[in-house]
Amino acid sequence: MKQALHIFAKDARRFWPEIVVSLAITALFARIYPNQWLNQSQLYAVSGWGFAGPQGLQLLATVLTVLVPVGWWLLIARVIHGESLVGDRQFWLTRPYEWKHLLAAKVLFLLVFVYLPLVAAQLALLAEAGLQRFPYTPGLLYNLLLITGALVLPLFALASVTSTFARMALAIIGVLLGFIGFSVLSAHLHSIAVSIPSGGDFWIPILLCICGAAVAVQYAGRRLWLARLLLIGLFLSIGMGMLMPPDGGAVDRAFGASAAGQEAPIHIQFLQDANHQVTGMPVDGDKGAQITIPVHISGIAEGSVVMPQNVRASVAVGDGARKSTPWQAIYSLHYGSDSQDSSISFDMDRSLYERVKSTPIQLQITLALTQAQAGEVTRVPLSTTDFSVPGFGACSPERGWYDAAREITGISCRSAFRQPDLTYVETLWSNLPCSGTATEPDKGVQGAAWVGAFDTAPAQFGITSVWSVMISLSNGWRYSNVRGKPQEPRYLCPGTPVVFTQYRLVRRLQTDVIIPNFQMPAQLTPERHVQDAP
C-alpha cells in the first residue's frame, strides 16, 4: 500500500493543474446547476435581463453537466497515461512497480479527485434543493455505480489501451461516431419502441465487467490486444443491441398474462357510434398505418390507477391465420376509477392494413398494463416559500414572470437522484388573484397532474443528484368564449391544500380486448395541422 500511496502522491504533484481545472468545473457545476430548477421568475430575479440572463444561466448549467465528465476525461487520461500501459519505452516498465499497487494508486487518484468532489457537489446540490433530510445514501451509491459503469470505467479502460491523450480522443470520437451511426441505423430499421420497466440499467453490469476486465488484463500483464479486443467486442455488442428490434419478449416477461379466472383491473369497451369513429393515418413514410380506436374505460377500482404501457394488435387474415403487430410503447396514459372515453392507437404494416381494410375482421388488442394502488396521502398547505413533501421531494411555489402581482401560478418540485414514484398531485385553482389571502378550499377549479414513474432502481444516471419534477397541473389557464379575448391564468392561493397521493405498484399484466367484425377505416388520412381562420 505504501507504494500505491507513493505513486498517488507523485501523480497528485504532477497533475495539479488538471486537478485544479477539474475541481473548478465541479465547483462551478455545484454553484450554477441549481438554476436548472429555478422557475422563470426566480431566474429573472437572480440574473436580471442582461446578457447572462436566465437562459444563459440554464445553458451554462447544461454545458457544465457536459464539462464535468470532460474534466474527468482529462484527469483520467493524464493520470493513466502518466504510467502508460501501451508502448515499450516507458520509464516505469523496468522499475519495481507492482501492478496491483500501480492500479490501486490510479484508483485512489480517481476516488480522491473525481468521486470525492462529485459526492461533495451532489451533497451541496441536495442541500441547495432542500433535500438534505431525505435518505439519499442508496441513491448516492447507486448513482456512483451508474457513473462508474457508464462513464469513469469506460474512460479508464480506453486510457489503458491508448498511449496518449490525442489517441484516446480519437478513440472516443470513433466510439461516439459509431454510436451515432448505430442510432441512425436503428431509427431507420425500427420505428417503434417498447416500454420496459428499468430497461436500460442491464448494460451497467456488462460495462463494469468488460471494462474492468480490460483494465485488469492491461495492468496485470499488459496484454494490449486482448484488452482492445474486449473493448471492441463490447462496443460492437452494444451497437448490435441497438440494431436489434425492440425486445417484445421483455414486455412479455415484465407484463405477465392474466391468470385464468383473474379479473382484469380495467374494462375496455369498443365505442361504435356516430360520435366515435375509428381513424387511421399514414406513418413511417407511408410504410405504416396508425389506427386509433375509440374506447370506453371503466371498472377500475376506487383508489386504483391503470396505465397502459404497451399495445399489440392481432388480426385474422383468413384460413384461421393471424397477423400480429410487435409490442409498441404507450406513454403518459393514466386511467383512474372514473369512467371515461379514451382511445387506443397502434401502428401496423401498410400492406397488412391494405389487405384487411375492405372486410370486417376480428381484431384483438393486447395491452400491457401497470396497475397501481393509492398509498400514502400527503396534504400540504401551499406555502409562499419552499416546502417539503415527505417521500416525494422538495417543492416551491412558482410565480408567473408575466404577472406583475407575483401571484403563485404553479408548483415546481425537486427529488433526490431520480424522478419520484408515481404520484398524483391535486389542488384547487382560483380564477382570481389571491392577493396574499387564502381562498376557500372548496371554491375553485381542480388542477391535477401525474408525476413520476415506477422505477425500482434507487437512482437514475446523471451527474446531478437533484432532478426537477415537472408538475403540469391541469386547468391552469382560463379560456374565454369571446373571440379575440386572450386566455387568462388561474392562481394558486397560499394555504390551498396540495394533495400528493403516492401510488404503489400492484402488478403488471396483459389484458385482451377482442372486437369482432371490426372494420378498418376505409382510408388513411394524413394528420392535419389546424390553422386559425383569419
Add this chain to the structure above:
Amino acid sequence: MNQSVDSIHVDSVHADSIRIEGLTRKFGRALALDNLDLSVPEGAIYALVGANGAGKTTMIKLMMNILRPTSGHARVLDIDSRRLTGRHFCRIGYVSENQELPEWMTVGGMLDYLRPFYPQWDRALERQLVRQFDLPLNRKLKHLSRGMKMKAAFAGSLAYRPAMIVLDEPFSGLDPLVRDELIGGLLDRAPETTIFLSSHDLAEIESFSSHVGYLENGQLLFSDEMSVLSDRFREVTVTLNGTASLPQAPPAAWLQAEVADSVIRFVHSDCRGEATARELAERFPEARDISMSPMALRAIFLAVAKSGRRHRESSVSSASLDAMAQGRTQA
C-alpha cells in the same frame, strides 16, 4: 514498498546471469531475432555489438520482459524473463538511449521518487554518483542535455547496487567526456554486478568489455570472451621467395585471404599459438617469413562481418560495417 529481495529465488548453482535459448521474435512477418542462444557469466561485462537494426534492442527488451518472445526463452538472474515483474527489478538496473524519463521531475525529484522503491537503495552511493556525474539536482530533466539525462538515468539505476545492469546503446550520441564519465561510473560498479550492454560502436566497448557478441540480422554470429577472441584471431602475413598463390582449398578459418606478389595475407580465426605456427610452416615450407600479429577488435569484426557477408550474402553493407567499426552513428 519494502519488497523482499530475499524472496526472489536465485539458483546459486547457475553461474550464468543471463541464459538465452532459442530466442525468436517476429514482428508480423519480419524476423527480428532468429533462434538465439547466448549465456553471460556472472560478473561479466558483456558487450553485444551489431549494426543498427541488427536486433540488439529487441533482444534487450525481450530480456527485460518489455516484449514477449515468439518462441524460446531467456533467463535473467535465473528468472524466466516472461515472469519478470516489479520486485525483480530491485536487482536489475536498466538504462536505454530511447527510454522515456519522467522529464517533468527534477534530478533530485527523480532520485527522491525512486528511492522508496528500492529497499537496498544506498544513499551514500547516490550522493557519490551525483558528485561524480556533477548532476544539477534542482534542474528538471527536460531542461538537461542528452548527456546529463543519461547521467541522471545512470545514477537512478546504479544507486541501489543492482546485481545486473542492462544498458541499451547507453553512449550513443554522447561526447567523449560524458562517455568516459559514464564508463567510469559503470566500471566502479563492475566488481559487484554483471553488466550487459549493447552498442554499435566497437571503439567504446573494446576497452572495458570482458565478453563480446556480434549480432547481425537477428543472428548471433559469435559470442566469446574478449581475451579468447583476441587470442583466436591473428593477422597472418606469409612472405614467399617467389610469386605466391593461394592453396586450392584454403581452410575455413582463413578469412579475407589475399595475395600480392610474393605475400599472402589472411585473418586466421582459429589460431592456437605454436600449433598454428607449426601448421603454417608445414603448409608454406618455402616461406621466407611468417608473421602472426594480434588484431584490434575493430579489425576482427570487419573481417568476420565482411567474410560472413561474402558467404551469406548478408544485407549488411560494408559501408555500415565500416561505420560501426569506426563508431559512427548511422542515420
